Amino acid sequence: xxxxxxxxxxxxxxxxxxxxxxxxxxxxxxxxxxxxxxxxxxxxxxxxxxxxxxxxxxxxxxxxxxxxxxxxxxxxxxxxxxxxxxxxxxxxxxxxxxxxxxxxxxxxxxxxxxxxxx
Amino acid sequence: xxxxxxxxxxxxxxxxxxxxxxxxxxxxxxxxxxxxxxxxxxxxxxxxxxxxxxxxxxxxxxxxxxxxxxxxxxxxxxxxxxxxxxxxxxxxxxxxxxxxxxxxxxxxxx
Numbered sequence: 327x328x329x330x331x332x333x334x335x336x337x338x339x340x341x342x343x344x345x346x347x348x349x350x351x352x353x354x355x356x357x358x359x360x361x362x363x364x365x366x367x368x369x370x371x372x373x374x375x376x377x378x379x380x381x382x383x384x385x386x387x388x389x390x391x392x393x394x395x396x397x398x399x400x401x402x403x404x405x406x407x408x409x410x411x412x413x414x415x416x417x418x419x420x421x422x423x424x425x426x427x428x429x430x431x432x433x434x435x436x437x438x439x440x441x442x443x444x
Numbered sequence: 445x446x447x448x449x450x451x452x453x454x455x456x457x458x459x460x461x462x463x464x465x466x467x468x469x470x471x472x473x474x475x476x477x478x479x480x481x482x483x484x485x486x487x488x489x490x491x492x493x494x495x496x497x498x499x500x501x502x503x504x505x506x507x508x509x510x511x512x513x514x515x516x517x518x519x520x521x522x523x524x525x526x527x528x529x530x531x532x533x534x535x536x537x538x539x540x541x542x543x544x545x546x547x548x549x550x551x552x553x554x
Contacts, residue, residue, distance in 0.1 A: 361543070363490075370447070370548040371482070371490065371533050385541050388445065421489060429537040430480040430495035437489060 328352030328433060330422045335438030338412055346438055348405040348422030353433075356380075356400035359425040362407050364418035365437075372418075375407065376425065390416075412442045448473065448534055448546035455552040461522040464549045466534030467515060472544055474515035478537035481510055481519045484548075485530045493532075494519060521551070529553040 334346040348360070362374040375386045375396040384396055395408040405422055419439050423431035449467040456462040466473065466481075473479055479497045482490035492501050494510035497517065507522045517536070521528055534546040 363545075370531075371484075371535075371545040373535070373543040373545060376543070383541075387542060426495070428478045428496055429543055430478070430492060430535075431482075431490075432492050432495075432501060434489040434491075 330424065330433055330435035332420060332422050332435045332438035335420065335440045337441045337443065339444050340413060340442055342412055343408070343410045344412060344440060346407040346409065346420055346422075346440070348407075348435060350403045350405065350422075350424070353424070355403040359383075360398060360405045361423045361425055361431065362396060362405075363421045363423050363431070363434075364416075364440075365421070366415075366418040369418075374420070376429075377405070409440070412440075414442050416440060417442045445472075445538055445540060445542055445544050448536060448544055450532075450534060450546035450549045452547070453550045453552065455554055456521075456524045457554045458524050458526065460524050461520060462524060462551065463521075464519045464532055464534075464551070466517040466519070466536075466546045468517075468536055468544070469515055471539040472515075472536040473512065473517050475539060476537050477512070479510070479512060479517040480535045481508075481517075482533045482535070483528075483530045484533065490533065524553055526553050 361376040419437040421437045422435040424433040426432040481494040484490045498510040
């Protein structure tokens with residue numbers, strides 16, 4: 327089955343770190359760029375970060391630049407998001423998404439919830 | 445990068461057509477044909493409805509269509525059905541090699 331499954335979310339205190347994972351299956355993972363998109367409770371979608379198939383190109387939203395690090399392990403069909411110095415405004419459902427071409431996402435996971443609170 | 449501008453809500457009766465606009469700048473929508481539209485039902489992940497301005501993925505109804513003029517993209521849904529009631533988001537590639545979403549539009553089918 328073609329799917330993306332996120333994990334690693336949870337409740338974390340402000341200033342602490344968390345690492346999200348996304349396990350891909352049913353397609354050739356290393357053929358495609360991958361992204362993280364988040365959605366704060368009751369709010370809209372916000373693109374967080376993207377990584378090319380070979381990790382040669384990595385981009386971040388201004389809101390997370392310098393705090394979050396995206397990475398991938400093609401041998402394990404996995405995508406990661408290391409989140410440091412977390413803030414209350416990082417509270418959101420984090421989706422993993424597969425880019426087909428030209429920055430559109432044809433496959434999404436169900437998301438993992440990150441709550442930053444003391 | 446500021447979010448693209450969408451109306452907060454639109455509504456229509458079954459069978460009618462509605463159009464949702466998405467306004468950006470020359471650095472995003474106006475500069476590239478990399479506009480996409482997503483449908484999101486409550487509690488569900490987004491679903492790709494339109495890519496590259498006007499292309500429909502396999503399996504998406506032809507009642508959904510997309511277009512662009514200058515820095516404004518549009519999603520039109522014809523023959524509205526109850527199951528079309530959802531949130532809709534536009535997105536665009538930007539000159540900063542990033543992606544920007546619109547604020548989202550809640551479609552109500554009356």
